Amino acid sequence: MEALQAEGAFSFPPSDVRIALIEAYFQWFHPHFAVVDEADLWESHRQGTISPLLLQAVLFIGVIHCEEQTLRNLGWGNRHRARYIFYIRAKDIYDASYETNKLIVLQAVFLMSFWRAGALLEKDARHWLSAAISLAQTKALHRSTGETDEKLAKLKKRLWWAIYVRERQCGSALGLPNRIRDEDCDVEALTTADYDFAFLPTASPIDAERYKDYGVGMMQLAIFLGKIVDAGYLPNRTLNPKDRTAIRDELYAWKQQLPLVMRVSVDTGADSSFQASMLHLAYNNLLMLLYRSHFINDEDGSADTESNVALQAAARNSRIVEDMLPRANIGHAQIHVITNLFNTLCIHVAHLRRSSGINRTLAEHRAKLCLLGLQELQKTWEVTNWVLQLFFQYLDRSTAARLAMEADDIGISSVAAPSGQVTRASTPFAHQLDKVDAADVDAMLTMQQMSNNNQETGMTPWSWTTDEANQYLFSQIENDFAFGEGGMLQWSPNELVNSALTPNFSFADLHPSENGVTSAP
Secondary structure, eight states: OHHHHHTTTTOOOOHHHHHHHHHHIIIIITTTOOOSOHHHHHHHHHHTOSOHHHHHHHHHHHHHHSOHHHHHHHTSSSHHHHHHHHHHHHHHHHHTTOOOOHHHHHHHHHHHTTOOOOTTOSSSHHHHHHHHHHHHHHTTTTSOOOOSOHHHHHHHHHHHHHHHHHHHHHHHHHTOOOSOOGGGOOOOOOOGGGGTTTSOTTSOHHHHHHHHHHHHHHHHHHHHHHHHHHHHTSTTOOOOHHHHHHHHHHHHHHHHTOOGGGOOHHHHSSOOOHHHHHHHHHHHHHHHHHHHHHHHHOTTOOOOHHHHHHHHHHHHHHHHHHHHGGGTOGGGSOTHHHHHHHHHHHHHHHHHHTOOHHHHHHHHHHHHHHHHHHHHHHHHHOOOSHHHHHHHHTSOHHHHHHHHHHHGGGTOOOOOOOSSOOOGGGSTTTTTOSOOOHHHHHHHHHHHHHHHHTGGGTOOGGGOOHHHHHHHHTSOOOGGGGGGSOOOOSOOGGGGTTOTTSOOOOOGGGSOGGGTOOOOO
8 A cells, every 4th residue: 555655546636637637527428427426426526535446537537538728737748648647546546455345446447448458458448347247246236136225226227237338339349249148137227217316416407318318328229239249240140131120120219219309410400419419320330230241242332222221321420420520529429439430431431432423422521521530539539540541542542642632631641552562752642742741651651561470361451352351341340449449559658657747646635544554745
């Protein structure tokens, strides 16, 4: 405990910065995963009795969504570095088994599952979700237990379903088995009544209604996602027409029953709420998962009704992104939206390759909307670009050059490397533009080196045929684009060692002096 104290695990930013980070947490994250009771957390923070583990975890999420001014006031460098500091402090407290309240441990571990570990690192999102699932099942959150404390029962139910939703999203995107089996659970489904204590009493009634309906809707879509994976993506399983049609009809019926506040603008004629937009992005993504094989195989563009389901869903997602971009809030969307937009981009790029005339122009426009949305998400989740660059390799040269020039200002460049050795001078638009983003070219050089190193395994992206590329692009997002969170930036935790950029603030009321550890000055 003395070592943790010396390393700053029980230290926190000044009050004004801390409050700003908690406010960012409740503004952008809590409406989507209400795993704490907002009023109770504020009160425990005011009194200085909040769990250090939970506070570090909340600040870790808050720094993802906070304003740039708050980040500057924090003084810990870039967003990812600040996020790492809060994460590592929460992890150290967890590893020391300091927190004895298992519900608080469960809340903190769930929040820590939003840490994006580097490739092949053990303690990634699935690691923390696994810990959360194990503890939740040990505490019987997956069972209908008849909890007598109404407030506690509703909190536990919201926490269980948050874990369930996040686990389904991560498992399906990674192509890994789900760790929660529906047949093991008899906990009741979420209802809007389970959110009675989740938000402040002063919250806008219309906002509270949106948050509640969003939470219930995402739970329902997560159950659908499990059905789709079980029916079509398990070993030796293929989606048969009967299963596909049944799930599709259930999804259509689900959409028809949505409350008015969860309708998108095309349905209501009014501006969609942030939560409604995210809910429909997830809904359309499920339809793409159901029908993308039909769409991919429809090379002749026969406008088959079933293959068009995926294309229409992708088009709806692009319209949602187009509506969200002017509001400058898409960057605060939940992390699964990256997966949804990436899958949407897959559909549009495939459609662009096989289209001509106005259909090709529309496909290109929709693909660029996806890229713009991913660029906005990069500001908070720091998505890297090499997978997006791979798409441009398979666009025709003129389209790639045009997209490169139009996307240059937003940091996404269509560097289409030719087969063979790649150099800065050989990139397609190096001779077209006066200035080329060196980072983009370096990324392409790195990817070419990856290709050269993997020739024996056949993994040479620049030499793939169209069919091979399509098969890759529509496979589960792998490695650097795992579970919809994008690749890690080139950054090392060693930067933290003996760094003067990390002031060791204190929050004396939270220091574990009652356990014999002296408070820091």
